[in-house]
Amino acid sequence: MDNHNNIHSLEMKFQSKIDAEVKIEPKDWMPEAYRKTLIRQISQHAHSEIVGMLPEGNWILRAPSLRRKVALLAKVQDEAGHGLYLYSAAETLGISREELFEQLITGKAKYSSIFNYPTLSWADIGAVGWLVDGAAIMNQVMLTRTSYGPYARAMVRICKEESFHQRQGYEILISLSRGTEEQKKMLQDAVDRWWWPALMMFGPNDSASTHSEQSLKWKIKRKSNDELRQDFIDATVLQANYLGVKLPDPNLKWNEERGHYDFGDINWEEFWAVVNGNGPCNKLRLKARKKAQEEGAWVREAAMAHAEKRAKRKAEKVA
Amino acid sequence: MQHSGKSPDTCYLIPATNMNQSLINYTLQIADNNLILGQRLSEWCGHAPELEIDIALTNIALDLIGQSRNLYQYAAELEGKGRSEDDIAYLRDSSRYRNVLLVEQPNEDFAYTIARQFFFDVYNHLFYQELTKSKDERLAEIAEKSLKEINYHIRFSSEWMIRLGDGTKLSHEKIQTAVDDLWDFIGEMTLLNDTDREMLSNGIGVDLNKIRPLYFQKVKEILAEATLNIPVEEPFQKGGKNGIHSEFLGHLLAEMQWMQRAYPGAEW
Ligand SMILES: [Fe+2]
Ligand SMILES: [Fe+2]
Numbered sequence: 303m304d305n306h307n308n309i310h311s312l313e314m315k316f317q318s319k320i321d322a323e324v325k326i327e328p329k330d331w332m333p334e335a336y337r338k339t340l341i342r343q344i345s346q347h348a349h350s351e352i353v354g355m356l357p358e359g360n361w362i363l364r365a366p367s368l369r370r371k372v373a374l375l376a377k378v379q380d381e382a383g384h385g386l387y388l389y390s391a392a393e394t395l396g397i398s399r400e401e402l403f404e405q406l407i408t409g410k411a412k413y414s415s416i417f418n419y420p421t422l423s424w425a426d427i428g429a430v431g432w433l434v435d436g437a438a439i440m441n442q443v444m445l446t447r448t449s450y451g452p453y454a455r456a457m458v459r460i461c462k463e464e465s466f467h468q469r470q471g472y473e474i475l476i477s478l479s480r481g482t483e484e485q486k487k488m489l490q491d492a493v494d495r496w497w498w499p500a501l502m503m504f505g506p507n508d509s510a511s512t513h514s515e516q517s518l519k520w521k522i523k524r525k526s527n528d529e530l531r532q533d534f535i536d537a538t539v540l541q542a543n544y545l546g547v548k549l550p551d552p553n554l555k556w557n558e559e560r561g562h563y564d565f566g567d568i569n570w571e572e573f574w575a576v577v578n579g580n581g582p583c584n585k586l587r588l589k590a591r592k593k594a595q596e597e598g599a600w601v602r603e604a605a606m607a608h609a610e611k612r613a614k615r616k617a618e619k620v621a
Numbered sequence: 622m623q624h625s626g627k628s629p630d631t632c633y634l635i636p637a638t639n640m641n642q643s644l645i646n647y648t649l650q651i652a653d654n655n656l657i658l659g660q661r662l663s664e665w666c667g668h669a670p671e672l673e674i675d676i677a678l679t680n681i682a683l684d685l686i687g688q689s690r691n692l693y694q695y696a697a698e699l700e701g702k703g704r705s706e707d708d709i710a711y712l713r714d715s716s717r718y719r720n721v722l723l724v725e726q727p728n729e730d731f732a733y734t735i736a737r738q739f740f741f742d743v744y745n746h747l748f749y750q751e752l753t754k755s756k757d758e759r760l761a762e763i764a765e766k767s768l769k770e771i772n773y774h775i776r777f778s779s780e781w782m783i784r785l786g787d788g789t790k791l792s793h794e795k796i797q798t799a800v801d802d803l804w805d806f807i808g809e810m811t812l813l814n815d816t817d818r819e820m821l822s823n824g825i826g827v828d829l830n831k832i833r834p835l836y837f838q839k840v841k842e843i844l845a846e847a848t849l850n851i852p853v854e855e856p857f858q859k860g861g862k863n864g865i866h867s868e869f870l871g872h873l874l875a876e877m878q879w880m881q882r883a884y885p886g887a888e889w
Binding site: 352355356359362363364365366367368369370371372375376378379382383385386389424474477478480481482484485590593594597598599600601602603604605607608611 | 656660663664666667668669670671672673674675676679680682683686687689690693706707710711730731783784785787788789791792795876877879880881884887888889
């Protein structure tokens with residue numbers, strides 16, 4: 303069998319495993335494009351967790367009560383943990399955390415554009431939990447069934463915490479909805495600003511999405527961008543009603559025939575502008591990550607140097 | 622629970638005229654250390670040298686703020702005026718805060734954060750060990766519960782002292798600078814003020830004189846292992862425990878208390 307035929311039969315075998323819902327594991331053969339797609343997606347996801355710590359971390363020091371402060375700290379810490387699981391999952395595909403960090407701070411790798419928007423009031427912390435974690439869950443629940451084993455398993459752990467985050471965010475908003483006029487205004491303002499960017503989190507329409515089809519075939523994704531977006535909207539409208547906030551979309555209404563909510567046009571120009579680096583906080587976020595990475599270099603080097611010294615001393619003792 | 626209309630800053634840490642007020646003051650003195658250091662550590666969240674360190678520093682911040690909440694709740698109960706932990710934390714001005722100067726010192730860099738943490742952890746560990754024997758059951762119970770956490774803190778900060786001291790030339794320099802600068806503030810922790818003395822004589826408070834030699838012994842032991850110079854022992858800065866702080870605390874509180882001050886009486 304020549305090389306070309308050989309690869310072809312490996313690919314057939316690979317696809318039949320996927321079709322039979324057998325998980326792909328790190329040591330298994332996989333097409334290079336599958337590996338590359340996964341590295342891109344998992345690292346993007348990991349970077350999103352880490353960059354996402356910044357807008358939320360923005361309110362830790364100002365949290366309005368000790369209970370809220372502790373909850374927010376714990377939440378942002380969870381996101382760091384999610385980043386760790388995901389970097390580990392990416393490492394099983396043969397790339398190091400250092401390389402991935404490098405890709406992030408040089409702007410080569412992307413992260414979820416939602417984190418390029420600023421958190422301007424305390425209500426934003428509630429809105430981010432409710433809408434951003436809420437939208438993330440839609441995607442992540444799907445990914446617990448993704449075809450790559452380590453990614454799917456990381457997602458199972460992450461999903462449990464994400465639904466807690468969403469509830470916590472919603473609870474912040476409930477308090478505001480029962481509060482003073484100022485608090486209610488704060489709530490509505492936050493929802494006005496976060497609603498559309500949250501819908502953009504699911505990515506371009508299926509007709510315009512470049513990676514979607516192959517990802518569905520490989521079962522990296524199992525639902526399309528538009529399906530997930532619709533699921534999210536359907537689940538969220540009732541929660542908005544309960545909060546007594548108005549979602550900023552005059553075209554949002556129940557469509558009996560479709561059994562779904564119809565909604566207005568997403569501003570894709572804004573979406574691409576933010577993806578391409580021109581959102582309100584793109585530069586700020588990258589700068590913060592870069593600063594942490596650069597200013598922490600001497601600490602990581604010291605830890606390594608010390609570990610080497612210890613190992614050497616131990617070896618000398620033995621000898 | 623009443624919230625609205627309360628003026629900030631009444632009645633806390635006014636000179637104690639009775640035993641209950643002294644116990645409140647003592648409880649706040651302990652709690653304030655934890656809250657202020659927890660707030661300082663929180664500044665790292667999302668910005669630490671690596672993810673594992675980010676998670677560890679946040680863990681310690683969570684423990685410390687958690688401990689301060691237990692103590693503020695107790696102080697509020699002792700006071701019996703229906704005020705909450707948040708009223709105590711957010712509506713007191715800096716002169717009513719009784720934390721030691723050490724914990725309000727800024728992060729500067731990771732070396733300062735580690736040195737500050739280490740100097741505090743050694744004290745806190747000894748202090749809580751003694752506090753478990755307090756006649757005041759509630760304080761003893763809080764101390765008992767907190768000790769498990771503090772065991773972890775002191776391990777974390779001691780290990781990092783050694784890693785940085787005995788790491789690279791650069792890390793050695795940085796941690797030595799932090800040690801030299803923060804050294805000025807470590808004496809205050811084991812000095813008794815009036816509240817300490819009164820609580821000690823009632824069998825509630827910790828005997829700081831007993832802790833003092835143990836404190837310096839442990840500190841010097843780790844500094845030696847970290848191959849660091851040990852500064853001369855005196856003189857030390859003091860004042861925080863009596864409400865006279867460095868310039869840093871006002872800024873920390875301005876940020877921390879802003880929401881409660883800007884929206885008086887609101888529930889969050
Ligand atoms: Fe997350
Ligand atoms: Fe989350």
